[in-house]
Amino acid sequence: MPIYERQQRDELDQLVEGVTQGTLSRRAFLQRATALGLSLSVAGSILAACGPASNSNPTSVDVLNVWSGEEQASFKAVVAPFTKNTGITVKIESTRDLNATLTARIQGRNPPDIAVLPNPGKMQQLAQQGHLVSLDNFLDTNTIQSQYSKGWIDLGSYNGKVYALFYKAANKGTVWYSPKQFQTNNYQIPTTWDQLISLSNQIANSSKFPWAMGVSSGSASGWPGADWIDQIYLNLNGPDLYDKWVAHQIPWTDASVKSAFQYFGQIVGGKHYINGAPQSILATGFQDASYLPFDSPPKAYMYYLGDFTEGFITGQFKSAVAGTDFNFFPFPVINQQYANALTGGADVVTALTNNSAVKQLIQYMATPDAQAIWVKRGGFTATNNQVPSSDYPDAVSGASAKALAAAPIFRFGADDLMPSQVEDAFWKGVLTFIGDQTQLNSVLSQIESVAQQAYTSS
Numbered sequence: 104m105p106i107y108e109r110q111q112r113d114e115l116d117q118l119v120e121g122v123t124q125g126t127l128s129r130r131a132f133l134q135r136a137t138a139l140g141l142s143l144s145v146a147g148s149i150l151a152a153c154g155p156a157s158n159s160n161p162t163s164v165d166v167l168n169v170w171s172g173e174e175q176a177s178f179k180a181v182v183a184p185f186t187k188n189t190g191i192t193v194k195i196e197s198t199r200d201l202n203a204t205l206t207a208r209i210q211g212r213n214p215p216d217i218a219v220l221p222n223p224g225k226m227q228q229l230a231q232q233g234h235l236v237s238l239d240n241f242l243d244t245n246t247i248q249s250q251y252s253k254g255w256i257d258l259g260s261y262n263g264k265v266y267a268l269f270y271k272a273a274n275k276g277t278v279w280y281s282p283k284q285f286q287t288n289n290y291q292i293p294t295t296w297d298q299l300i301s302l303s304n305q306i307a308n309s310s311k312f313p314w315a316m317g318v319s320s321g322s323a324s325g326w327p328g329a330d331w332i333d334q335i336y337l338n339l340n341g342p343d344l345y346d347k348w349v350a351h352q353i354p355w356t357d358a359s360v361k362s363a364f365q366y367f368g369q370i371v372g373g374k375h376y377i378n379g380a381p382q383s384i385l386a387t388g389f390q391d392a393s394y395l396p397f398d399s400p401p402k403a404y405m406y407y408l409g410d411f412t413e414g415f416i417t418g419q420f421k422s423a424v425a426g427t428d429f430n431f432f433p434f435p436v437i438n439q440q441y442a443n444a445l446t447g448g449a450d451v452v453t454a455l456t457n458n459s460a461v462k463q464l465i466q467y468m469a470t471p472d473a474q475a476i477w478v479k480r481g482g483f484t485a486t487n488n489q490v491p492s493s494d495y496p497d498a499v500s501g502a503s504a505k506a507l508a509a510a511p512i513f514r515f516g517a518d519d520l521m522p523s524q525v526e527d528a529f530w531k532g533v534l535t536f537i538g539d540q541t542q543l544n545s546v547l548s549q550i551e552s553v554a555q556q557a558y559t560s561s
Contacts, residue, residue: 163460168450180480185463223519236454237264255269272484274506277434280292281396313403314377315403316380317384320388340359410500410503418482445507481497
């Protein structure tokens with residue numbers, strides 16, 4: 104049949120893309136597809152595979168995300184003015200196992216309108232599979248280029264098209280502590296790794312626990328430990344080797360990877376560093392662990408995690424005063440050549456449905472006014488550069504945003520850039536390593552085995 108000729112097949116592909124992107128009506132698709140030689144039944148089947156018909160006047164948007172607790176409350180505050188002004192209801196579905204939920208809904212041909220992904224790796228995969236709607240027709244190019252850094256735009260692009268709005272950035276170079284407790288105990292803020300270990304030993308030798316740590320997070324357990332290793336790796340080896348690690352241009356068994364795990368192991372396995380370690384680390388939720396340095400009396404004195412930790416602290420301790428009761432110090436320097444290098448992350452807003460309500464919500468979320476709502480509530484670093492520093496609720500959150508903007512070296516968290524199979528293996532490997540550091544060689548060999556298959560197939 105003539106439909107199988109290359110030129111006609113290419114034209115059919117263009118028609119399918121037109122329907123998917125919303126530039127071609129479904130009726131026009133049927134007319135042009137039958138003109139190419141397809142029967143109405145075959146054309147209808149292809150049309151069905153393009154997804155549900157676009158509702159010309161939708162009244163709600165379904166948003167799938169991982170936010171809960173204070174984060175979900177803040178997102179509700181963000182979308183409240185949108186609903187008031189447009190009449191469009193935002194239905195929020197939160198899950199800690201986003202990958203499984205999203206996969207099931209896509210396979211069931213019931214995708215959410217918008218999915219807020221935890222990393223760009225998943226976004227690239229979904230774009231490659233044709234599940235995402237390009238945002239090029241949603242967002243004004245000139246506005247986005249003026250309000251967002253090229254780095255965020257590039258991370259949200261696939262094959263020359265923008266598929267993601269990077270939203271709610273995180274500075275992952277933050278170690279949290281109580282200035283009041285440091286002053287009371289005459290602890291000095293460490294600026295180098297050696298000083299960090301010395302301080303940890305000083306606290307431990309006084310029969311106190313210097314560190315709080317928890318890596319439990321449901322099916323994603325292990326990611327807080329991976330954040331440690333990502334940050335250590337960048338500070339130890341620099342951006343060039345970091346990029347090679349992410350791209351699997353060096354094996355997981357490389358000495359540089361092993362060394363990063365071993366630095367992390369100094370904290371995890373430090374004598375009298377973490378109460379109940381290693382079992383407690385594996386059993387404690389990452390958010391619960393963040394509270395321990397700020398309890399009265401404190402149950403620990405330092406806690407490492409991204410700057411979104413401030414939202415956990417202020418949500419738990421309502422009267423806590425920023426800069427007095429809680430603060431962070433920058434991740435200590437390991438290699439002076441890469442001082443102040445930061446890893447970070449951002450939640451990734453993607454569209455799986457193409458209609459006017461989805462378009463309006465994404466346009467709104469991209470604005471500085473919308474992002475400022477969450478910024479003022481705390482626990483949010485804006486990706487839109489038009490959000491003024493004065494909107495941050497306190498000097499602590501403002502300092503984190505400033506550090507992120509001024510970082511001489513910045514890289515997205517390595518595990519979030521890797522294929523999902525490798526990321527999962529990394530997280531599981533972290534759990535095994537925390538439980539028994541003598542298993543490091545087998546942990547790295549196992550991740551390497553997964554990586555060899557994943558990168559070959561991707």
